Amino acid sequence: MKATFLPKFARYVGWPAQRQPGAGAPFMLCAIGRDPFGRLLDAAAAAEQIDGHGVMVRRLPDERGAGACHLAFVQGRQPADTGRLLLALRNLPVLTITDARAGPQRGMIHFTNLSGRVRFFINDAEAARRGLTISSRLLALAAGVTQRR
Template identity: 30%
Template sequence: MDKYNVHSKKIHGCLSVFSLLYLLFLSGFSFAQEAQIEYKIKAGYLYNFTKFITWPEDKSATFNLCIVGKDPFGSIIDPIERKSVKSKPIRLYRFDSSNEIKHCHMIYFASLVVEREWNLPSKAILTITSLNKTLTAGESKSFIKSGGMIAFSLEEKKVKLKINIKALRASGLDISAKLLEVADIYDGVPND
């Protein structure tokens, strides 16, 4: 009977370990699914911004959406290249170098790690983009305070927008009141 109890305890212990591993796998899978959904929503927002922001006319044949830093979207955002903005096909670029930002109409800053990669302070990068009439979007808390135009945040599992109205107006881009209605407005006054 003792052999049976020892053997039963080993089986029970193994089953407990496997159950725990399975639960960890499921929670990791759930987290990955939530992140995927979050970035699908953000990709949708990026495209829809083009309907509520007006860029000055330019001679480029394409509308260039650039992702700077570590790309959190992966292939989720790739279908955006099948869409267009004012009859210009959208082209998606991912890069680490600041040499190409002048050709972007919209830049998504994955994080402000960019300042280390480019050896430029983030405010300098954002100033360069505002001079080029480039819409900037990002997701770090300091992004909007550093002059970024639209910041994403995740609150209660919902993607929220915050718009830096001063930075947007200074850039020369026109924004629809409809977009302002669905976002929190940051006017340069800390309220966090």
């Protein structure tokens, strides 16, 4: 279920003009660190088209090369690794996504299970700090939102 959400998030996020993909170029969805999704993520990304842009998946063992990513699912081998990776991405205009099953560290979007359902929280304040704009349509679906200041 989470793998299908990841590429769809690009539809509801605006990046600074210099970070928008060029004509015919895809949005880059990166799995940084551990990738719990495998082929499910590839299949979900291949099915997504956003304003004429596809979604391409890249897998990175660490933060090196993350500047090319638009979205990044971040999960270290240990919770401390996830925190270190998020810290390394803190100044990049990359939408970071994490999962509660991997530890307490939170990206801008953070998956969790509530009452047996996959839900997510959004830190809109952190997204704004990095120059990202999250659509009110996505914010309305979140289980909770940290508002912009």
